Amino acid sequence: MTKELAKGYEPHDVEKRWYAEWEGKGYFHAADTSDKKPYSIVIPPPNVTGALHMGHALNNTLQDILCRWKRMQGYNVLWMPGTDHAGIATQNVVERQLAAQGKDRHDLGREAFIERVWQWKAESGGQIIGQLKRLGASCDWERERFTMDEGLSKAVRTVFVKLYEEGLIYRDNRLINWCPRCHTALSDIEVEHEDHKGHLWHIRYPVAGQPGAYVVVATTRPETMLGDTAVAVHPEDERYQALIGTTVILPLVNREIPVVADEYVDREFGTGVVKITPAHDFNDFEVGLRHGLDKINVFDESGIINAAGRQYEGMDRFEARKRIVAELEQAGLLEKIDDHPMSVGGCYRCKTVVEPYLSLQWYVKVGPLAEQALAAVKDGRTRIVPKQWENTYYDWMENIRDWCISRQIWWGHRIPAWFCDHCDGVTVAMETPTKCSKCGSDEIRQETDVLDTWFSSALWPFSTMGWPDKTDLLKTFYPTSCLVTGFDILFFWVARMMMMGLHFMDEVPFRDVYIHALVRDAQGQKMSKSKGNVIDPLTVIDQYGTDAFRFTLAAFAAQGRDIKLAEERIAGYRNFCNKVWNAARFTLMNLEGFDPDSVTFEELSFSPGDKWILHRLNETARVLDETLTSYRYNESAMALYQFTWSEFCDWYLELSKQDLYNGTPERKRTAQYVLWHTLEHLLRLLHPFMPFITEEIWQALPGTKSVPTIMQAPYPVPLETRNFPEAAAEMERVMAVINGIRNIRGEMEVPPSKEIAVILSCTGEDSLRLLEHNQGAIKALARVSDLTTGVGLDKPEDASIQVAGDVQIFVPLKGLVNVEEEEKRLLKEIGKIEKEIEMFSKKLSNPSFVDRAPADVVAKEREKLAEVTGKKQVLEESLVKIRSLR
Known part of the structure; x- marks a missing residue:
């Protein structure tokens, strides 16, 4: 007896019920060891402070499609989930809570503050995990990890100690990104760049010993001139050959600084003379090293001018800029000011303008590590898809700089280094030492800095599996099969995982890296709260259901192309869900009394229509295998959509009615089998993309099921016996x-x-x-x-x-x-269309509209004109045909 489906598909109850069933029965759980082939993916760990956004939704949908597909193919699948402690972001959340109570972290002290952060994590952190479950993510939640849990902390300390002992971790006074508000170093990815209208100030630097002579230096940051230790020209710039080796007078400070020749200088920029401030510009720092220049830091950690800034001491950096410009003008040393667009870096948490800042920090010497990571991609041990991203990876790895890993905050992995107040020695150890390893003094104190969040996440593929212990999980699932991630962290995370995996595991961390694009709004703009164009995944799920949302993301996930997402697209795929549901209702209503267990494929005599749909089903299975293997998600989704809607629903359901309603008992039985067989296979093909609706329908189908859930049913493969090319x-x-x-x-x-x-x-x-x-x-x-x-x-x-x-x-x-009535109708329609054509033509012949309106608006108007013109042509052809009947 067949089960009945409700008249309409209501996703929310279905989603809640099936997810609880899947998770409760342990269907997502991987075995530590198994006879099955292993397949593993580690989730890019979202910040513990995070909420589900479109980037997460796309990333995790694509991962889930792979994991569900591979489970159905019979693999032992581990999808390792977890969250990142997100040092600065999490500390800021708790600091804001304290600020609301009129306190700061220093009022609590370090230990009490960290306790407070752990308390926040237990109560409020990790909401994104529940949101990922709503998306249908089939992660192995029993194995969920956190970058500061006990096992991962042990891995982090082990790596730090080993790299230090190998001479690959060192401490140095170098230039880093610094947030004057958060008072910490930042990685490049934690600096968000925005385009601003800036200025280029042209300043006269008098030439020493040559009264009236000067060179003009162009700068976007006059306040940093207080720390200038040279000016530079290109060695082949004929204009300044005579100046090389001489000195100029630093305006307002009256300090003599040398003129150096360096190929870094762009002869075409400004005047071809640049100021060199090694303590406040990354390029200048490198020039300074090449020429042995002093590094004069003129800011304190809050971006306030320090004593090195002389008469400007105590002034905020931007306040000092105004005063310096005014005084240069008064002294006749400001030649001109040009408008100059520039990219300004801000702290990703507090938006404060970031300062290149000279500071004593811990570094990883990445050169030797990068060589291995570069070779692994070049020799094919790790494949990057789409291939175009390989060149970006190569470029980064070939020009890599040492990695600053220390952060001046409290929440994070505290650096396992102890300083001796007696001999200035440094002790780095796994366990907390009681005395200095150099002189034996017990006057030691631990480093207050913590490690960059990316340091612990760089170990994610193996630390989550129990390393440094040699676990069965690690043996079974490392290296992982695939990493799905966005291009924005290809260098900051992917490259560092490559380096750490190769160094500590002697093997790449993943075989494939699939790089997906951005989800943008319908106009192709990046989503942002300030633009008001953000689409909330949870709102969309509430409105249209998870399956429709997931299928939309997959359908638009073309390699190398950003997704332009509009809600009407998701509404369209909700209609697709309804189409699948209604096809299933039709099938079930016509399977009354039919037992698929009593029928064999070989005993049936198929009609041309039967053979056609079975052949097309077989071809669709072939396309799915090919496209999913090569990460062409959009082609997979389109093949499923085309087969389901255009072939199964629009054609075969209609073809089958003849045999179901008017055919012989044998023909009816064959049509019932083909309906059941095609729908059952189609549900399995669709399941990785639309897990909830497919499970609900599959469970309602008649016949004995060898497995309790569609998740464990085999994924359809093309079979020679289902090939009917001629028919x-x-x-x-x-x-x-x-x-x-x-x-x-x-x-x-x-x-x-x-x-x-x-x-x-x-x-x-x-x-x-x-x-x-x-x-x-x-x-x-x-x-x-x-x-x-x-x-x-x-x-x-x-x-x-x-x-x-x-x-x-x-x-x-x-x-x-009715010739007369049809002629009247056609003439009326043509009249309406002609008015539309006139309206669009008038608009597009108006220069003020064409020249001033945005290009995409004009293009849309042209599309509308072409559309109505074509419609008029069709109507006129129909009119000719009608009139010929008189």
Whole structure:
């Protein structure tokens, strides 16, 4: 007995019920060891402070599709979940809570503050995990990790100590990104750049010993001139050859500084002379090292001018800028000010303008590590998809700089280094030491800095599996199979995982890296709260259901192309869910009394329509295997959509009605089997993309199930026994004839309920036999009452004509339509269209609109004009046909 489905699909109860079932029964859990082939993915750990956004939704949907697909293929699948402690972000959340109480972290002290952060994590952190579950993510939640849990902390300390002992971690006074508000170093990815309208100040630097002579230096940051220790020119710039080796006077400070020659200088920028401030510019720092220049830091940690800034001491950096510019002008040393667009870096948490800042920090010497990571991609041990990102990876790795890993905050992995106040020695150890390893003094204190968040996440592929212990999990699942991530962290995370994995595991961390694009709004703009164009995944899920949302993301995930997402797209795929549901209801209603267990494929005699749908199902399985293997998600989704909607629903369900309602018992039984078989296989093909609706329908299908959930049912593969290329090709010819008749009906606006007479003229006996054999399908699907077939038949005088291959289709129109009424209707429609054409033409011939309106708006208006012009042409052709019937 078949189960009934509700009249309409209501996703929310279904999603909640099935997710609880899947998770409760442990269907997502991977075995530590198994005879099955392993497949593993580690989740890019979202920040513990995070909430689900479109980037997460896309990233995790694509991962889930792979994991569900591989489980169905019989793999032992580990999808390792977890969250990142997100040092600065999490500390800021708790600091804001304290600020609301009129306190700061220093009022609590370090230990109490960290306790407070752990308390916040326990109560409020990790909400994103619940949101990922709503997305249908089939992670192995029993293994969920956190970058500061006990096991990962042990891994972090082990790596730090080993790298230090190998001479790959060191401490140095270098330039870093510094947030004057958060009072910490930042990684490059934690600096968000925005374009601003800036200025280029042209300042005169007097040449020492040459009264009245000066060079003009162009700068975007006059306040840093207080720390200038040279000016530089290009060694081949003929204008300044005589100045190289001389000195100039630093304005307002009156300090002599040398003129140096360096190829870093761009002769075309500004005047071709640049100021060199090694303590406040990354490029200048490198120039300073090459020429042995002093590094004068003129800011304190809050961006306030320090004593090195002399008369400007105590002033904020931007306040000092205004005063310096004013005094340069008063002294006649400001030649001009140009407008100059510039990219300004801000702290990703507090938006404060970041300062290049000279500071004593811990570094990883990445050169030796990068060499291995570079070679691993070049020799194919790790494949980057799409391939175009390989060049970006190569460029970064070939020009890599040492990695600053220390952060001046409290929340994070505290650096396992202790300083000796007696001998200035440094002790780095796994366990807390009681005395200095150099002199034996017990006057030691631990480093207050913590490690960059990326340091612990760089170990994620193996630390989450129990390393440094040699666990079965690590042995089974490392290296992981695939990493799915955004291009924005290709260097900051992916490259560092490559370096750490190769160094500590002697093996790449993943075989494939799939790089997905951004989700943008419908106009292609990046989503941001300030623009008001953010689409909230949870709101969309509430409105349209998870399956529709997931399928939309997959359908638009073309390699190398950003996704332009509009809500109407998701609404369209909700309609697709409804189409699947209604097809299932039709199938189940027609399976009453049918037992698939009592039927074998071999005993049945299939009609051309049966063979066609089975062949197309087989081809769809082949396409899915090929496209998912190569991460062409959009092609997978489109193949499923095309087969489901256009072939199964629009064609086969209609074809089957003849046998279901009017066929012999044998034909009915065959049609029932093909319906059941096709729907059951289709649900399995769809499951990785649309997990909830497919489980709900699959459970309602008749027949014995060898597994309790569709998640464990085998993923369909193409079978030679389901290949019917010749029968399918013949059926396509018949369908072309049916489409031709439907086109004539549509053009003449013949009501769907009205049956018509049709004449089919074939060019040969082969086509005639094919049409005669399938005349039942033609008559049923094209609503034909009287069908005449023959070879070389003449066209009736009053007939409309279409051609389908070697078949001419004639539909006599006399008596079929009311010529007078149809002529009136067509003329009325043409009149309306002409007004629209006039409106669009007038708009597009107006220069003030074409020149001033945004390009995409003008393009849309042109599209509308082309559309209505084409519509008018179709109407006029129909009018000619109608008038010919008079």
